[in-house]
Amino acid sequence: MSRERIVIVGAGFAGYEAARTLCRKVRGAADIVLLNPTDYFLYLPLLPQVAAGILEARRVTVSLTGTLPRVRLVLGEADHVDLEARTVRYTGPEGERGELPYDRLVLAVGSVNKLLPIPGVAEHAHGFRGLPEALYLRDHITRQIELAATTADPAEAAARSTFVVVGAGYTGTEVAAQGKLFTDALMSKQRKWSRAAKPRWMLLDVAPRVLPELDRRLSDTAGRVLRERGVDVRTKTSVKEATTAGVTLDTGEFVETRTLVWCVGVRPDPLVSGVGLAVERGRLVVDPQLNVPGHPEVFACGDAAAVPDLTRPGQYTPMTAQHASRQGKVAGRNVAASLGYGVPEAYSHHDLGFVVDLGGVKAAANPLGVPLSGPLAGAVTRGYHLAAMPGNRVRVAADWLLDAVLPRQGVQLGLVRAWTVPLESSSPELAKVPGGPPGSS
Numbered sequence: 001m002s003r004e005r006i007v008i009v010g011a012g013f014a015g016y017e018a019a020r021t022l023c024r025k026v027r028g029a030a031d032i033v034l035l036n037p038t039d040y041f042l043y044l045p046l047l048p049q050v051a052a053g054i055l056e057a058r059r060v061t062v063s064l065t066g067t068l069p070r071v072r073l074v075l076g077e078a079d080h081v082d083l084e085a086r087t088v089r090y091t092g093p094e095g096e097r098g099e100l101p102y103d104r105l106v107l108a109v110g111s112v113n114k115l116l117p118i119p120g121v122a123e124h125a126h127g128f129r130g131l132p133e134a135l136y137l138r139d140h141i142t143r144q145i146e147l148a149a150t151t152a153d154p155a156e157a158a159a160r161s162t163f164v165v166v167g168a169g170y171t172g173t174e175v176a177a178q179g180k181l182f183t184d185a186l187m188s189k190q191r192k193w194s195r196a197a198k199p200r201w202m203l204l205d206v207a208p209r210v211l212p213e214l215d216r217r218l219s220d221t222a223g224r225v226l227r228e229r230g231v232d233v234r235t236k237t238s239v240k241e242a243t244t245a246g247v248t249l250d251t252g253e254f255v256e257t258r259t260l261v262w263c264v265g266v267r268p269d270p271l272v273s274g275v276g277l278a279v280e281r282g283r284l285v286v287d288p289q290l291n292v293p294g295h296p297e298v299f300a301c302g303d304a305a306a307v308p309d310l311t312r313p314g315q316y317t318p319m320t321a322q323h324a325s326r327q328g329k330v331a332g333r334n335v336a337a338s339l340g341y342g343v344p345e346a347y348s349h350h351d352l353g354f355v356v357d358l359g360g361v362k363a364a365a366n367p368l369g370v371p372l373s374g375p376l377a378g379a380v381t382r383g384y385h386l387a388a389m390p391g392n393r394v395r396v397a398a399d400w401l402l403d404a405v406l407p408r409q410g411v412q413l414g415l416v417r418a419w420t421v422p423l424e425s426s427s428p429e430l431a432k433v434p435g436g437p438p439g440s441s
Contacts, residue, residue, distance in 0.1 A: 021332025
């Protein structure tokens with residue numbers, strides 16, 4: 001008898017956990033194929049620390065082949081799902097085309113940047129969804145501080161030392177918080193050569209407060225820490241237009257800057273809408289067992305799926321890493337159950353709380369609903385990340401320890417070839433950068 005073939009599309013939190021769970025459940029009785037553009041799982045919550053020079057890039061990645069030994073990795077990005085033929089078409093990293101047949105399919109393609117129709121944003125903003133963007137942003141920030149320190153023009157120095165982050169959700173808040181500490185450290189090294197003012201960070205959001213999706217106490221804690229650190233937090237404010245010289249706010253104010261970081265949010269991968277099945281705001285509708293109605297062979301989880309929230313009847317689970325990782329495990333168990341290994345189960349999960357790392361010893365957290373701030377929240381936050389990471393825990397902890405006792409290294413790695421990376425080309429690779437990919441000559 002031929003072995004059943006399981007194809008998992010995407011290796012984010014949901015896809016990775018689905019693959020790891022299936023490895024344990026079927027134990028070689030089925031062929032598991034994982035289609036993903038990169039050969040690693042990326043632990044996204046720590047990406048701002050890579051951009052700020054705290055963590056070395058490989059610390060936030062986990063090798064797929066090294067940790068999923070019974071899974072065949074195929075490098076590529078899915079283009080089309082043919083439900084009738086039960087195949088997934090994909091494009092490989094060098095443009096080659098391929099096709100994967102399946103008996104069971106798990107769609108865990110995740111999400112992409114959410115672009116708004118604002119003039120100049122797609123061309124002049126930096127995205128922040130992957131490792132290349134974090135490394136590029138670190139190089140770009142370092143370059144701006146170094147150029148600001150050596151220019152004789154005060155206006156140019158001020159523009160290069162101004163960093164604008166749009167979006168005060170998790171990512172934007174952490175980027176601004178970590179970034180301010182990073183640029184202050186860089187400027188302190190350049191101080192004897194520079195007449196430039198301290199670096200200026202602005203955090204903008206149309207919401208009335210930072211972290212609007214969180215409890216008010218956590219939001220207030222984060223806002224207070226940012227303002228005490230010197231971040232210019234502007235709520236109920238956004239960008240009207242972006243140019244090479246700066247950004248125009250919807251208040252009419254023009255801010256001269258060479259750095260616009262776009263952290264407005266995400267939307268489900270467009271592949272989901274192209275499948276031809278029912279969607280809810282771009283997410284594939286599934287039942288509580290993460291099964292697509294009418295297609296018992298197809299499962300979806302993570303940001304790609306509109307999963308009924310059994311703890312809040314009538315609503316869907318939010319697009320968070322906490323839900324994605326747990327849905328991946330349930331999807332893996334239910335796929336195995338469809339092959340005769342175990343019994344299916346419904347997805348139900350109460351949020352265990354949230355953590356936001358604000359840099360240094362500062363954080364905001366509410367583990368199990370208990371609001372925390374200050375060093376205690378910082379310890380809880382880092383402990384949570386170490387527990388949640390599927391690998392590299394010792395290396396991450398070592399980098400944190402070294403950052404606490406040694407000066408942070410601030411050098412360019414040669415990734416910047418143009419003054420900006422168009423947001424539309426931000427990830428998972430930067431091949432569309434003018435003049436060729438970063439690092440090319």
